Amino acid sequence: PFGLAQQGKAFRNEISPRDFVFRSREFEQMEIEYFVKPENWESEFEKLLQLVREFLTEKMGLPKESLFELEVPAEDRAHYSKRTVDFEFNYPIGKEELMGIAYRTDFDLGNIQRASGKSMEYTDKQTREKFIPHVIEPSFGVERLLMAVLSNAYTEVESEGKTRTYLALPENLAPTKIIVAPLLKNKEALVEKAREVYSELRKKYKNVEFDLSGKVGKVYAKADEIGVPKVVVIDFETVDGDGLVSVRNRDDASQIRVKSSEI
Missing domain, CATH: 3.40.50.800 (Anticodon-binding domain)
Known part of the structure; x- marks a missing residue:
């Protein structure tokens, strides 16, 4: 397996921007394109799923009870996806999508191969087997992740008739x-x-x-x-x-x- 990570600006024709930075026309997007053997996609998908769980709870400090995993049914998945798992978070605005992982099969490289006429096949150095790598894609919106971290960290404590407010960020953040x-x-x-x-x-x-x-x-x-x-x-x-x-x-x-x- 081989992975590429990228981060950059994304734009969309959002009809109704709302809820602070949660839904906007311009936002920062992070994605990982993880290339795997077609027959190994299920085990690799589970590995990435577990890594995302650990990232959200251990690195970002989000409580497990505020995170929800949604197995997206076929009729709601993107046309290129054979499996999609969305992570939802219990924001102050309600339970909303935080990020997702999609198994894109060979949609990306397969289309490039057909359109360009150039082979996108990879040759396994040990077995000499040729195949078009399949892609598993974890995708994050930076603002949504930041909003989850900050809203989770925001704390108010009543003491002797006064309210103390602090941001309980994990030390690593x-x-x-x-x-x-x-x-x-x-x-x-x-x-x-x-x-x-x-x-x-x-x-x-x-x-x-x-x-x-x-x-x-x-x-x-x-x-x-x-x-x-x-x-x-x-x-x-x-x-x-x-x-x-x-x-x-x-x-x-x-x-x-x-x-x-x-x-």
């Missing part, structure tokens, strides 16, 4: 992993130590930011809104006392004190 900030931006000793810890963490992790914008409460709120998993705060105890830093966890707002080298 969070654009910024850690924010480092001094407790007070006008205390030079705290700022200097915070920069030192920031430089130390930058050697270990790429996506670390330094925040000198204001009060630490505002830093926490900003981090919650953009889905930063951890905020490291340098306070007076760090400089004058035990040398430990405070690490605040996004999802439960808990804080622990550790050595910066242990982060």
